[in-house]
Amino acid sequence: MNVLIIEDEELAVRKLTKLLQDVDPTLTIVGTTPSIRASVKWLEDNLPGQSSAPDLILMDIELADGQSFEIFEQTRVTAPVIFTTSYDEYALRAFKVNSIDYLLKPIKRQELEASLEKHRRISSGVAPETTPAVSIDALVQQLRQQIAPTDYRRRFLVRHLAQWVPIEVTDIAYFCSEDGVSLFRTRKNQKFSVDYTLDELDAMLDPAQFFRANRQFIVDIGSVQQIHPYFNNKLKLTLRPNPDEEVLVSRERATDFKKWMGK
Template sequence: MNVLIVEDEQLAVLKLTKLLAEVAPHLEVAAATASVSGTVSYLENNPAPELIFMDIELADGQSFEIFERIHVPAPVIFTTSYDEYAIKAFKVNSIDYLLKPIKKQDLAASLQKHQELYAIRKTTEMPAFAIDSLIEQLRRQVHPTDYRSRFLVRHLSQWVPVNVSEIAFFYSQDGTTLFRTVANQKFPVDYALDELENMLDPKLYFRANRQYLIHIGAVQQIHSYFNNKLKITLKPAADDEVLVSRERAADFKKWMGK
């Protein structure tokens, strides 16, 4: 089986090559490339490898740029120094990752996973590697979204800047979206809750239901409610009951730190 290593540090190439020789001597390292452009050129002008080990940070950019330029014809095992938590999102299906410094047992496990997937694909009709969506997840993890930090809202005849850290919750009322500040001031805002949900840091704001998007600091009490729902007491107090559905209750508890 031919393997391509995409890595811009020569020492890392040598270490991985040595580990592969120990763990899987049947693998042959066909080549090593050190950049986005070099990898694109290699894949365009050489027979496709059967497996690619690919570092995220390369000499001239980040490796997911390769997928934007050409079709990558082989499954990929990413090698990276990024924290494990940050990249769990793309450790699914045909994509795997190895956290540097690479350990022999982790390398063996990744190769075993690849072999099992490869064997399945030889005997059954399976969809192509879901690389596009996984790379997009990786992009979002490596370059987190720039979340909104403030809103400019109208108050009487003035425009008032309000920092997101001052907003206890957003809510929908009679077709209008508003927010309540920690100081219990109320302002309308020109976005729907669905839009706001994408603008705000999900570590800080949770969509409790169709009507409320709440800040974690505004949650004062959590009560069990009938049909396995949760009832939330906010500060400042909301005008309506704030309920979390049975389907979202587990996610809410996890968000709160359970």
């Protein structure tokens, strides 16, 4: 079975590739694309009937250049899709566009195995190709329970020189992604790498304390020093310690950010 992975975080691609190979070594990863534009081009270059055409697509909803739903508006997608994301708000819409399942990050082996088995049953005609509305409602409820854990992450164990050091979450100013690697910077301006994607970190951090400003930054509320209006209704943040690059809150997230800061 040919599988196409649409995901914009390199670490997430590596993890998902390894998980797929562990679950089913017979699978072939025929391609990985990081954006809407690249995905549309890849699909148009690998049409149904060609040896490289995908039998299944694993698709992250939030990509660097927008939501992956736009792919379906720009080209014909014939392969079934398993959506992956940290946010349950897209569940209902996901099931309207070729979706056979919906996996919440971080993806668990058992859940991936179940999704692949569901795909095999549908492909063989054993299961219906559409999911009843009652199942979607149940799925949304389940996702909400998973995305709101009762116990958020309190510390991270990181490598420093020749030893492992525990860093309390309360000492972290922000998380960021640089060249495919997830990092965090402490209030004392120390930088450490962590073996999680930003999507995975977003799911394990207290949303009252941390906010996903964009695809590259998750900021702690205490690190925000100033908020400036920016082009196209975006917001520009001044953080402490000062990050290596500009931190913008997207237009779509600006209202939620202001509500979060004002609580």
